[in-house]
Amino acid sequence: MKNIKFIKIVGLAFVLILSACSLDEVADPNQPNISSVTDNPTEQTLNFLTQGLESKARSGLGGFITATGSIARELYSFNASDPTTTATLIGKDGVTLTGSEPQLTGTLFARYQAVKSADFILDGLEGSPVSDTKKNGYRGVALTYRALMLLDVLNLLGDNGVRIDISDPNNLGPFVSKSDGFTALRSMLDDGFTALQNAEFSFEFSTGFDGFDTPETFAQFNRAVAARVAIHQEDYAAALTLLDDSFLSLDGNDLGIGPKRVYAQGGTELLNPIFKTPQQSGDQFVVHNRFINDIQAGDTRINKFRLRDDPVARDGLNGTHEIDLYESATSPIDHIRNEELILIYAEANIQEGNLMDAESALNIIRNAYGLGDYAGAVDETGLTDEMLYNRSYSLWAEGHAMFDLRRYGRLNATFLPIDRAGDIVHTQFPIPPFEVQ
Structure with a gap:
């Protein structure tokens, strides 16, 4: 079994950038700084960085799921050491979010570390002696991951936008609007897809990417992520086109297919942050x-x-x-899987007026989980309710519900229960106060 070779990609992570910390001048692929990576990096160095990027992209998921799941009333995190999970995130007594919540700052720290890791790879390609096709391979992977990481940031901050450019710690790029942010992510993914059309991989992925570890199959992952972005843009026609080049399969036996984050015991490895020992209370x-x-x-x-x-x-x-989502602390977690793609296909077809295609797709999901065919009204309202029902259960505790509810105007007390008198429903996080705008 191939294991992730965990590489400590320190770089200029989000919080480190904002704290004006500088990198030590060392030339070590395990602790890279800008000059050591961008100054004619070897194929071996680029391979280490790419494997490190895959590893780094696993971090911060626990806080992301806690934040989004709590706000969307999917779950409660009963954590004796962190009272914010049952107070601030649930809007106890009308308390508002400040942007300093550890679930937000931890997620942003991890996502921007991965973004910076991708930037190291991209910046190093110009002077690297590797072939053009290999450069395209590194470029396609780095751009895909960069967009995937920034999508989480943009969704958490919502109308507050997202900072796309962090290349210069002394002159950070501006926050761009939500709309411009999604446009930038689509552009990144399109550029990555273009690179993958004439690419070669000289590095190995973890087993989580079995079946998606060639330029051709990784490009399908890229298009799947782009389709996810497209529905957030309400660009439903594009979502359907993007799905054509993804790994979408309208087969109820293929719901679990897709690239995954892998976890392992020992050393500097990470454990599945969502797994909890059964029946524990602390x-x-x-x-x-x-x-x-x-x-x-x-x-x-x-x-x-x-x-x-x-x-x-x-x-x-x-x-x-x-x-009870995962069997153990080393169970993998999907980046994106065919089940989500079928639901994107259903949603896009509803919005494009292709109601029979949408109904057929929803029946694939229903039948896979022991339900008969949909028997409600075959109109936009009925199918939208059915689609959201299936997204809520199929993608439960995977970081989608908060944004699905928000996209459809349902992230509010009209559609969600208020569990304690005085609780409020948050819709987005503020930009952290330590951020320089």
């Missing part, structure tokens, strides 16, 4: 009761939720079930 993801109450009879996605031996309560919140 640190547990507790399922919001609405997911237990609202699931349709016979829907086997109920198996994502484990009934606790004893119900748990904290800070005026309670639940009877806990997370």
Whole structure:
């Protein structure tokens, strides 16, 4: 089994940049600085950096899921060491977000570390002696990951926008609008896809990319990510076109296909941050009761939720079930999988007026989880409700619900339960106060 060769890509991470920290002048691929990477890097150095980028892109997921899942009322994080999870994130007593929440800052730190790692690769290509096709391989991977990481940042900050350019720590690029941010991400992905059309990979991925470890198959991953971006842009026609070049399969047996983040025990490896030991109470993801109450009879996605031996309560919140998504602390987590692509296909077809195609796609998902064909109204309203139902259960606790609800005007107290008197529903995070705008 190929394991990720964990490379410490320190670089100019988000918080380090904003703190005006500088890099030590060392030439070590495990602790790269700008000059050591961009000054004619060898193929070996670029390989190390690319493998390090894949590894770095696993970080920060725990905070991201805690933040988005709590706000969307998917789950509660009952963590005895962090009271923000049942107070600030849930809007207790009307408290507003400040941008200093550890779930936000930790996620942004990790995402911008990965972005900077991608920048190291891109900056080093001009002077590298490797062939043009190999350069295209590095470029395609780096641009794809760069866009994937920044998508999380943009979604968390919402209308506050996103900083795309962090190349110069002394002259950071501006925050761009939400719309311009999505446009920039699509452009990155398109440039990456173009590079992958005439590319060669001289590096190895982890086993998480088995089946997506050639330029041709990695390009399918790139198009899948671009389709995800397109639905956030409400560019549904483009989403359908992008899916044509992705790994979309309208086969209910292929729902789990897709590249994954892999985790392992030992050394500097990372463990799956979403896995929790069954039945523990000090640190547990507790399922919001609405997911237990609202699931349709016979829907086997109920198996994502484990009934606790004893119900748990904290800070005026309670639940009877806990997370049961992953078997162990080394279980992989999807970057994106075919199940999501089918749901993107359904959503885009609804918005484009292709209602029969949308219904057929939704039935693929329903049938895979023990449900009969959709029997509701075959119109935009009915199919949109059905699509959102399936996204909520298929992609539960994967960082989508907050943004899905927001996209459809449902991230509010009209559509979500208020669990304690005085709680409010947040819609986005502010820019962190230590950020230089």
